[in-house]
Amino acid sequence: MAAQPRNGKVTVVGAGFYGSTTALRLAEYDVFETVVLTDILEGKPEGLALDMNQSRPVEGFETKVVGVGGGSYEGTEGSDVVVVTAGLPRKPGMSRMDLIETNAGIVRQVSENIAKTSPDAVVIVVSNPLDEMTALAQIATGSPHHRVMGQAGMLDTARFTNFVAEECGVPVSSVRTLTLGSHGDTMVPVPSRCTVEGKPLADVLPADRIEHLVQRTRNGGAEVVALLKTGSAYYAPSAAAARMARAVMEDSGAVMPVCTWVDGEYGISGVYLGVEAEIGRGGVTRVVESNLSDDELAGLREAAEAVRAKQADVADL
Structure with a gap:
């Protein structure tokens, strides 16, 4: 049997738990020629x-x-995809927004280096606060909006799916969920698009239990942070980021919930926001609008306004 062709180079910036786990997942797919892991620390990425x-x-x-x-980007040149995990993780009691100034400086510097070494790369941002850092990476790289996206919806949807499956005592494969909006307080889980074994979620669980799971999804990262005491989640987040990178390299056309530039869809314009999008070789090929209930649409528009103000601020950070 002939070996499958491997192609392309993907760089992961930041060799912490998130970055190193992402790099290993990407390598184990066995579809890339090279995975490059970079970090400001000397020796750590080489050892990993x-x-x-x-x-x-x-x-x-x-x-x-x-x-x-050592902070070098030598060897990353001409990367097809760059996953940005650099930045400080949360500590117990911190919100994602508490990281904004510190991580803005890091993400800006990383983005400027990417622009020099891999100007045509699709950039996937995972640094928190996610929506703001994605907007900043687009500004700092100068890349077109469709080539810079953030990982959030994939993770939040996975958390929601897992919680529903556990609550109902069914395999995760039989549950479909969706979360849109921001990666934070204005996250918008979409119960109208959620099913368990093909049945609407509302037919399977009472409203108060659904609301409980929605709230747990919103607090999904904080729950892990509080238990770990040091550091934040990385197994589920790295799985989500790696899947996005793979969809880009394989030009798969997969529809995934990601943080991307919304310009007219859902009556929302000029903001990075969590929506479903079709992913291909050039990044986001189109935003996929789906039918939302009035409440869900109102929640999405509210999320857009909440992140818009903060995204305007990051340009100066």
Whole structure:
């Protein structure tokens, strides 16, 4: 059997738990030629890359992992996709917005380096606060809006799906959920698009339990942070970011909930927001509008206004 062709280079910026787990997931897909892991620390990404490469014979993948430390971008040149995980994680009691000034400086610097070394890359931002950092990365790279997106909806939807499956005692594969809006307090879970074994969620669970799961989804990251005491979630977030990167490289046309530029859809314009979008080689090929209930649409528009003001501020950070 002929080996499958591998192509393209994906760079992951930041070799913390999130970045290193993302790099390993991307390598284990065995569809990329190279995965580059970079960090400001000297030695850490190189050591992680060496360790990951030594897992190749066991796991049976050929993708080469390259580590680049000391803040260098040498070896990342011409990346097809760049995943930005750089920045400080939350501590217990912190909101995502508490990180805005510190992480803005980091994300701006990273984005300017990406613009120099991989000007045609599709950029996937995962640094918090997510919606604001995605907007900042687009400004700082100067890339067209469709080539810069943020990972949030995939993660929030996965959390919602997992909570519903556990509540109903069914396999996660039999549950479909969706969350839109911002990655934070104005997250908009979409119960009208949620099903359990094909049945509407409202037919399976009472309204108060659905509301409880919605609230738990909104607080999904904080719940993990509070339990860990140090650091924040990375297994589910890295799975979501890696899937987005793969959809770009494979030009799959997959429809995923992501943070992208909305310009006219849902009557909302000029803001980065969590919506469903079709993902392809150039990034977001189109925003997919779906039928929302009046309440859900109102929630989405409210989320847009909440993040719009903060996104205007990041231009100066």
